[in-house]
Amino acid sequence: MGTMGLALPWEARLSSVPREREMRVEPSEDLPGRPSQTVAPAATTAAAAEDAELAERCRAGDLGGYERLYELHGRRMKNVARNLLGSPIDAEDAVQETFLKVQRSITGFRGQSSFVTWTYRILINTCYDARRSRVRKKEVANDDTEESPGLEPRAPGAHPSLRMALERALAGLTKHQRDVFLLYEVEGFHHAEIAGMLEITETASKNTLFQAKRNLRQVLEPPRGNSAAGPR
Amino acid sequence: MNIKCEERDRIFEDGTPAEWAALEAHSANCAVCAEELRAWKAVSVAAKELRDYSDAPSLWPRIERALTAEAAVKKHRAERWGWLTLGFGLSLGWQTAAVAAMVLILTVSTGWVYLHRAGRGPGGDRDQSLLKSPALAEVERAQAAYEQAIDKLAADAKTQLENPATPLQASYREKLLVLDSAINDLRAQTGMNPSNAHLRQELLAMYQEKQQTLQDILEEKR
Numbered sequence: 001m002g003t004m005g006l007a008l009p010w011e012a013r014l015s016s017v018p019r020e021r022e023m024r025v026e027p028s029e030d031l032p033g034r035p036s037q038t039v040a041p042a043a044t045t046a047a048a049a050e051d052a053e054l055a056e057r058c059r060a061g062d063l064g065g066y067e068r069l070y071e072l073h074g075r076r077m078k079n080v081a082r083n084l085l086g087s088p089i090d091a092e093d094a095v096q097e098t099f100l101k102v103q104r105s106i107t108g109f110r111g112q113s114s115f116v117t118w119t120y121r122i123l124i125n126t127c128y129d130a131r132r133s134r135v136r137k138k139e140v141a142n143d144d145t146e147e148s149p150g151l152e153p154r155a156p157g158a159h160p161s162l163r164m165a166l167e168r169a170l171a172g173l174t175k176h177q178r179d180v181f182l183l184y185e186v187e188g189f190h191h192a193e194i195a196g197m198l199e200i201t202e203t204a205s206k207n208t209l210f211q212a213k214r215n216l217r218q219v220l221e222p223p224r225g226n227s228a229a230g231p232r
Numbered sequence: 233m234n235i236k237c238e239e240r241d242r243i244f245e246d247g248t249p250a251e252w253a254a255l256e257a258h259s260a261n262c263a264v265c266a267e268e269l270r271a272w273k274a275v276s277v278a279a280k281e282l283r284d285y286s287d288a289p290s291l292w293p294r295i296e297r298a299l300t301a302e303a304a305v306k307k308h309r310a311e312r313w314g315w316l317t318l319g320f321g322l323s324l325g326w327q328t329a330a331v332a333a334m335v336l337i338l339t340v341s342t343g344w345v346y347l348h349r350a351g352r353g354p355g356g357d358r359d360q361s362l363l364k365s366p367a368l369a370e371v372e373r374a375q376a377a378y379e380q381a382i383d384k385l386a387a388d389a390k391t392q393l394e395n396p397a398t399p400l401q402a403s404y405r406e407k408l409l410v411l412d413s414a415i416n417d418l419r420a421q422t423g424m425n426p427s428n429a430h431l432r433q434e435l436l437a438m439y440q441e442k443q444q445t446l447q448d449i450l451e452e453k454r
Binding site: 070083093095099129162163165166167185187206207214217 | 272275291384
């Protein structure tokens with residue numbers, strides 16, 4: 001099934017991401033729908049409780065639970081999918097497909113990772129499936145039609161040229177390096193969360209990020225004067 | 233804490249906050265480390281350019297419709313096969329007795345079938361629900377050809393699907409998404425259990441539905 005392969009060895013699972021959140025050292029920003037990194041224990045407990053409640057509502061078939069999940073994570077899910085698939089249309093399809101898969105598999109969710117991490121893992125696997133399917137379709141379509149793939153337009157950022165250069169540089173990374181880089185640097189996930197989503201160890205996540213940034217550093221020389229962010 | 237230039241990469245990979253602070257301090261007096269640190273942070277800053285959390289107003293209504301439709305299908309299936317749950321308002325004791333009776337019947341009938349088939353030898357009548365290798369290869373070839381034909385149809389309907397001009401086209405698009413999802417699930421299941429003829433038939437039914445839907449889209453285009 002599309003959601004198969006989600007099972008992790010017990011040791012590799014996150015018992016509860018918000019509770020075990022590691023200190024993020026490099027610069028980061030807090031994002032909507034996730035607790036702050038310097039969050040008090042009471043807040044992490046509250047986040048864990050909300051996560052459990054969300055899972056319970058979805059398990060009970062409460063549409064409001066799914067709506068809440070969308071409110072908290074929908075935009076970030078779409079951005080993750082957009083960066084993995086390169087197209088906003090495919091990204092929306094992947095997010096919809098993820099919600100359907102969550103609905104289908106929620107009875108199998110045992111709470112060994114956080115519900116949200118589990119949901120993102122499904123999203124990432126869905127994007128991988130979509131990428132594979134797109135490659136297969138392209139092989140068929142190439143028989144009679146020729147189209148230029150390319151990245152589709154997105155909302156303009158502060159530095160469009162920098163974004164384009166980064167997108168080009170990212171294309172030169174391995175799939176694994178690109179995924180870890182996007183999840184850590186763009187989406188602001190922690191290594192423990194990425195480990196749960198990509199079914200790797202935290203150490204592997206840190207090492208892959210290091211390799212990705214080192215490769216990007218060689219290809220991409222960012223403009224000077226952008227080093228405002230301090231250590232996190 | 234004193235940091236040497238050789239420790240820079242290790243700190244980049246897995247440094248503690250104290251080590252990062254020490255590296256910053258060290259960079260004040262080391263031009264090479266200062267440049268490396270600046271470039272390292274600049275990559276992180278540039279990554280934020282790939283963040284686009286703009287709202288997609290039509291996405292949640294789409295998801296809501298798909299979730300509701302799938303829940304309705306699930307409910308319908310549960311009602312259709314509900315009698316199998318033996319929930320006819322019987323007490324637990326009766327339900328247990330009924331299950332025990334069914335197990336007994338199954339055991340006896342399986343034993344009967346086994347005994348009668350055992351006498352036929354290796355060339356005897358085989359279980360037709362399991363596809364054997366030559367037949368399986370043939371089915372897989374036919375399925376691959378069918379998939380390719382449907383993919384070509386999908387390529388023809390691509391314009392309407394990507395930019396649905398009417399609510400009907402949007403609805404076709406959603407139907408195809410649900411069908412694709414079901415097809416992917418079934419393909420994964422047949423991958424694990426390739427000889428199961430029942431799964432193959434279900435997959436074929438899904439493909440036929442997809443083909444029909446794509447034909448409807450192309451008909452509407454004309």
